[in-house]
Amino acid sequence: MFKHFREDVQCIFERDPAARHTFEVLTAYPGLHAVLMHRVTHKLWSWRLKWLARFLSGFARWFTGIEIHPGAQIGRRFFIDHGMGVVIGETAVIGDDCTIYHGVTLGGTSWQKGKRHPTLHNNVVVGAGAKVLGPIEIGDGARIGSNAVVVKGVPAMSTVVGVPGRIVKQAVNDDKSERRKKIAEKMGFDAYGTTADMPDPVAHAINCMLDHIHAMDRKMEDMCGSIKELGAEIGDLYLPEIDSCEIRSSMDDDLTDERLQTGGEGEENKVD
Secondary structure, eight states: OHHHHHHHHHHHHHHOTTOOOHHHHHHHOHHHHHHHHHHHHHHHHHTTOHHHHHHHHHHHHHHHSOEEOTTOEEOSSOEESSOTTOEEOTTOEEOTTOEEOTTOEEEOSOOSSSOOSOEEOTTOEEOTTOEEESSOEEOTTOEEOTTOEEOSOBOTTOEEETTTTEEEEOOOOOHHHHHHHHHHHHHTOTTHHHHHHSOOHHHHHHHHHHHHHHHHHHHHHHHHHHHHHTTOOOOOOOOOOOOHHHHHHHHHHHHHHHHHHHTSOOGGGOOO
16 A cells, blocks of 8 residues: 555656645645545455445545545556546546546446446546546547547547547557657657647648658658769758757847848848
């Protein structure tokens, strides 16, 4: 239990950039308080001290605004961000390294006893306000969009949005995806992983741009190869690392040079 406790604290620093130090996390994160209390109440539940487990879970709900039934099974490094309004039912099963946000419900659709709540496999992320209902399975690495209502199983590495939830992105291991990723990394495009998870017009435009850049690179390589065969010497060029400070410095230098060449800062000489 103490090993899990340390992991629960550490995972907050990995997933929440607002976390500054351990004392703050221990005292000001209700999601952590709810998970730690659940570790205790779940153990009491397994010892058949069910009334005491329910009583303590009720106190945790009053204290944190997060309701986790003592019977729910929660894996390691589980993170509830913000947390207000989260409800996790009795037969819910949550794997390792999962993250859920405020207003999420892992609920049931039946009054029958037995398995009636969802199962989240490892590395699942559930967005704010989402409802995952029924004895369904959410595959490894799946993403549930904010305010989605999911009543059917979700394959691994898929993204689901909308009401009712529909799959808008499914895992595809092809050369094109790997090529786009390599080009994005070469360009210093850090947000690539985020846009890839949620296919919107901006992400589509960026993917088309990356494909175009790849085609241009191939064409330039062929042209350089042909020129070298004719006896010309062409130096090797490398894409520089993109750094905001370096870019700003070079822009300022270019602007200064242009002002010196044009002879002043008059309205006709200003550069946007």
